[in-house]
Amino acid sequence: MAAKPERTISRERIVGAAAIVLVAIAAAIALSMLDRATQARIERNAQQWILERLNQLVPAQERDNDILADTVYARSPELLGTSRPVTIYRARKAGQPVAVILHTIAPDGYRGPIELLVAIDVEGRLLGVEVLRHQETPGLGDQFRNRNSDWLPKFRGRSLDDPPQQRWAVRNDGGDFDAFTGATITPRAIVKAVRRALEFHRAKREVLFAAEPGSIIR
């Protein structure tokens, strides 16, 4: 039998452990200081980023309200297909409703949810659709970025009557929208999410502009 292992804890170990703790504390202090120093800037960047994209859909001269503050939230899994709250930006001019932009999610992308901005005017017509974030396969699922860069603009002017609601699908499913070569799931997910945004708009158009900023529409 081997000798009983040494049970006493050596001095070096305690000093060593203390040193590690000190390093950890120093790291924590440094990081929390940097976090505090960058937080405001990171938030401002994020707002700037989303504002640029909102302005692409509803140009700044067509509205006069603070669109980043004039928001409501939608929580309507049965209409929008996502359980996450959807931010709705409201554009007004001289107090009159101009358009809403839904920051919605296509939950059934090929490799995870696709974040979209869907702009709809008061008549229920699409002003445009932008993809904010996605994880689709480069070269295949992200063709709306390059190879098929005219795909997203085709949503402009469409509504639930054009094409008729049952043809709001990709061609493979008997609809009016083209799919991408080698990738059907991504366009299918986007078309579905846009259709859902339009359906939500139709169902809730009465309350969309009347609701208090910050309130939740169910």
Place this chain on the structure above:
Amino acid sequence: MQNEPQISTAPEAPRDVLALIALCPLLAVSDTIPNAFAAGIAMLVVAIGSTAIAGILPRWLDGELGFAALALIVTTVVTAISLATHAWLPGTYDSLGIFLPLIVTNVLLIVQATRATPTRALTTAATTAAFVFGTMLTLGIGREIVGRGSVLRDSQRMFGDWAAGLHQQLFREDMGFLLGVLPPGAFIALGLLFAFVKWLRRIKQR
């Protein structure tokens, strides 16, 4: 038991093998030249920065404890760089953000093997990181040309508006070989690169 198994801490693997393994976590972001460049720079900064900070640790803090301290330092530096990029270089953060934490493994493999004086540790870390940086850039050039038919695409997102004119399209993007852009393409490109280097060496020996 007669022979106590030897607990070997950090076998001294040849440096190019370590650097090769250290490359793997970052390979995916070598799909365009700007991405590869930014990831490589971030890695260089982290490798040199953490080695410099680790240099002020007391010498007796070595072995497992030293490694724990080093891991803490590297993760701290990476988090700091990630925060700073997010705040001051949002364009770079958009394309690299989720990959930045991978630099931790990357740099730990590079720095771990050096248990020398601070200056020597610094030069070793810097040269290894520079080697990784060079490889990343080479892969970036190869993959962007093969996969997208372009050079320096989207560089304005990385370097600011002045760089928008740097983008050159060599042939139509549709003609690009998709595998070049997809993550597996990175490994294939790396394999080809090493085959090429080996071939060069063999020719030199003759």
